[in-house]
Amino acid sequence: xxxxxxxxxxxxxxxxxxxxxxxxxxxxxxxxxxxxxxxxxxxxxxxxxxxxxxxxxxxxxxxxxxxxxxxxxxxxxxxxxxxxxxxxxxxxxxxxxxxxxxxxxxxxxxxxxxxxxxxxxxxxxxxxxxxxxxxxxxxxxxxxxxxxxxxxxxxxxxxxxxxxxxxxxxxxxxxxxxxxxxxxxxxxxxxxxxxxxxxxxxxxxxxxxxxxxxxxxxxxxxxxxxxxxxxxxxxxxxxxxxxxxxxxxxxxxxxxxxxxxxxxxxxxxxxxxxxxxxxxxxxxxxxxxxxxxxxxxxxxxxxxxxxxxxxxxxxxxxxxxxxxxxxxxxxxxxxxxxxxxxxxxxx
Numbered sequence: 001x002x003x004x005x006x007x008x009x010x011x012x013x014x015x016x017x018x019x020x021x022x023x024x025x026x027x028x029x030x031x032x033x034x035x036x037x038x039x040x041x042x043x044x045x046x047x048x049x050x051x052x053x054x055x056x057x058x059x060x061x062x063x064x065x066x067x068x069x070x071x072x073x074x075x076x077x078x079x080x081x082x083x084x085x086x087x088x089x090x091x092x093x094x095x096x097x098x099x100x101x102x103x104x105x106x107x108x109x110x111x112x113x114x115x116x117x118x119x120x121x122x123x124x125x126x127x128x129x130x131x132x133x134x135x136x137x138x139x140x141x142x143x144x145x146x147x148x149x150x151x152x153x154x155x156x157x158x159x160x161x162x163x164x165x166x167x168x169x170x171x172x173x174x175x176x177x178x179x180x181x182x183x184x185x186x187x188x189x190x191x192x193x194x195x196x197x198x199x200x201x202x203x204x205x206x207x208x209x210x211x212x213x214x215x216x217x218x219x220x221x222x223x224x225x226x227x228x229x230x231x232x233x234x235x236x237x238x239x240x241x242x243x244x245x246x247x248x249x250x251x252x253x254x255x256x257x258x259x260x261x262x263x264x265x266x267x268x269x270x271x272x273x274x275x276x277x278x279x280x281x282x283x284x285x286x287x288x289x290x291x292x293x294x295x296x297x298x299x300x301x302x303x304x305x306x307x308x309x310x311x312x313x314x315x316x317x318x319x320x321x322x323x324x325x326x327x328x329x330x331x332x333x334x335x336x337x338x339x340x341x342x343x344x345x346x347x
Contacts, residue, residue, distance in 0.1 A: 018220075018221060018222045018223055019220070019221055019222075019223055020218060020219070020220045020221075021094075021096075021097070021218065021219050021221075022217075022218045023077075023094075023217040023218065025052055025075050025076050025077045025214070025215060025217070026074035026075040026076070026215075027075070028052040028075055029052065029075075030051075030052055030053060030054055030075065031051055031052065031053075032051065032052050033050060033051050033052070034050075034052065034077065036094060036095055036096040037050070037092050037093060037094055037095060037203070038092075038093045038095045039090070039091070039092055039093075040090075040091040040092070040093050040128050040203075041088070041089070041090055041091070041128065042089040042091060042128045042129070042148070042151075043085070043087040043088045043089050044085050044087055044088055045083045045085030045087075045088035045208075046081060046083040046085070046088075047081070047090065048079050048081050048090025048091070048092065048206065049079065049080045049081035049090075050077065050078070050079055050090070050092045051077075051078060051080065052075040052076070052077065052078065053075070053076060053078040053080070053213070054073055054074065054075055054076075055073070055074075055075075055076045055078075055109075055213055055215075056071040056072070056073055057071060057072055057073075057074060057076065057107075057168065057215055057216075058070065058071050058072075058168060059071075059072070060107075060216060074215075076213045076214060076215040077092070077204065077213065077214040077215065077217075078111075078211070078212070078213050078214075079092070079204070079206045079210070079211065079212050080211050081209075081211075082112075082113075082209040082211060083208070083209060084114065084115040084208055084209040085208060086115060086116075086208055088207065088208050089205060089206070089207055090205070090206050090207075091122055091125075091128070091203050091204065091205045092203050092204045092205075093122070093125055093201050093202070093203035094201055094202055094203050095201065097201070097221075098199050098200055098201055098224060099123070099124070099175075099199060099200070099201070099202055099219065099221045099224075100175070100198060100199035100221075100222065100224050101175060101176050101177070101221065101222045102123075102174065102175055102202075102219050102220065102221035102222070103172060103173070103174035103219070103220050103221075104121060104123060104172065104173050104174075104202055104217075104218075104219045105170070105171070105172040105173075105216070105217070105218055105219075106121060106170075106171055106172075106204070106214055106215070106216060106217035106218075107168050107169065107170050107171070107214070107215050107216045107217075108120075108136075108168070108169055108171060108204075108212055108213060108214045108215075109166065109167060109168045109169070109212065109213045110136075110138045110163075110165040110166070110210060110211075110212050111165070111166065111211040111212060111213060112165070112209075112210070112211045113138075113139075113165070113208065113209050113210035113211060114209055115208040115209045116137070116139060116207045116208035116209060116210045117137065117138035117139045117165050117210050118135050118136065118137045118138070118139075118140075118206060118207040118208070118210050118212075119135065119136060119204075119205070119206050119210060119212040119214070120133055120134050120135025120136060120171065120204075120205050120206075121133070121134055121135075121171060121173060121202065121203065121204055121205060122202060122203050122204070122205045123173055123175065123200065123201075123202040124175065124197035124198070124199060124200035124201075124202070125200045125201040125202060125203060126197060126200050129148065129149075129150055129151045130148060130149055130150065130197070131147070131148055131197070131200065132145070132146075132147050132148075132180070132194070132196075132197060133145070133146060133147070133148065133205055134158075134171065134173055134182050135205060135207070136161065136163050136169060136171065136184065137163065138163045138164060138165040141160055141161065141162065141163055142158055142159065142160050142161055142163075143158045143159060143161045143163070143182070143184045143189065144156035144157065144158040145157050145158050145180070145182060145189075145192060147194060147196055147197070149196060157192065158182075158189060159189065161184060161185070161187070168215075169184065169185050170183075170184065170185050170186070171183075171184055172184075178193050178194060178195045178198075179191055179192070179193055180192040180193070180194060199224060202219065204217075226259060226260060226346060226347055227339075227340075227345055227346060227347060228247045228259050228260035228308075228340070228346040228347075229259075229260040229261075231247075231260070231335075231336055231339050231340070232245050232246075232247065232260045232261065232262055232336075233262075235332060235335055235336070236262045239332070241314055241315045242262070242312065242313070242314055242332065243292055243313040243314060243315060244261075244262060244263070244294075244311060244312070244313035245261065245262050245310070245311070245312055245313075245332065246258050246260065246261040246262075246266060246310070246311040247259055247260040247261070247299070247308050247309070247310055247336070247346065248271040248275040248278075248279070248308060248309040248310075248311065249279075249307070249308050249309075249343070249346060250276075250279050254276075255270055255271065255276070256270065256271030256272075256275040256276050256279060256309060257269065257270055257271060258271065259308075259346060260346075271309065271311075272296075274296040274309070274311075275296055275309040275311065276309075278296050278297060278298040278306070278309035278310075279298060279306050279307070279308065279309050280306070281306075282298045282300075282306050283298070284296065284297050284298070284326065286322050286325065286326065288316070288322075289313075291315065291316055292313055292314065292315060292316055293313070293314050293316045293320065293322075293325040293329075294311070294312070294313045294314075295311070295312050295313075295314075295325060295326060295329040296309055296310070296311045296312075297309070297310050297312070297326075297329055297330065297333050298310075299333060299336060299337060299340065300337065301340070301341060301342045301343065302341045302342065307340075307342070307343040307346070308340075308343070308346060310329075310332070310333050310336060312329040312332050312333070314328055314329065
């Protein structure tokens with residue numbers, strides 16, 4: 001395991017940085033299901049049975065002395081259903097975040113299975129029909145990468161490996177743009193390139209009747225910044241007279257919410273009638289404050305459809321009229337519009 005840590009750390013020390021999530025399955029009681037995860041089934045058969053069980057787990061690093069603790073007993077994530085349907089792929093997807101550039105590491109143990117003995121991870125997951133997967137098979141004695149697009153699997157890629165059921169193994173995946181790096185038990189596989197999925201969720205995966213355990217799971221990632229926020233940041237750097245710049249979009253319930261702002265604490269906050277009317281009807285609002293003029297204007301796509309609302313608050317000057325203020329605000333909105341051709345460009 002010490003070799004794995006060094007090699008995989010070296011392999012994956014490319015540019016991923018920013019945030020980490022540790023999946024501490026030992027914090028949950030036996031028989032419970034971890035929060036922020038969603039069980040998913042691809043193929044046929046019964047859904048997977050994902051819960052916490054107590055198991056013996058060796059340390060990540062080899063003990064320094066023969067007196068050190070060899071194994072510890074604590075909670076691990078387990079898939080325990082033994083439905084032997086052949087094309088059955090239980091998955092357990094982390095629902096709390098989407099990832100673009102990241103490294104995801106875990107340890108797993110294939111406990112049992114007659115039809116299949118297979119465990120792995122899925123990443124850049126879109127839905128049960130579209131995702132990447134890396135899995136290890138104790139029966140096939142191999143590690144394979146492939147993608148699933150509209151329920152169709154690509155040709156698998158990967159080497160023959162010594163995979164033993166009943167023992168803990170290490171598996172790691174890193175994505176940097178369209179480059180995919182995989183390491184298994186200290187061995188780095190050749191780098192892969194694919195442009196099908198640029199971001200998505202990640203999780204765990206088994207096949208058929210394979211009972212498997214997972215532990216020591218962690219993802220280190222660069223948080224995804226929406227394009228709308230990049231545009232706002234760029235404008236704020238160039239125009240110091242802007243006090244506030246926010247972009248609002250319509251939500252599923254008919255309200256509006258901030259998707260980009262020069263104040264990160266405002267992201268997700270609800271809009272007002274002014275933003276809702278700007279998106280629905282293309283109306284413009286104006287409010288004069290002490291030393292500041294505040295305006296909400298519609299943002300349209302290349303076809304003229306209203307896709308968002310922009311709130312601009314500017315430092316005012318003596319004698320400034322409403323027309324003057326709106327002209328200044330429209331220049332800001334035009335700068336945003338030049339970089340946003342459709343609602344997808346806000347993401």
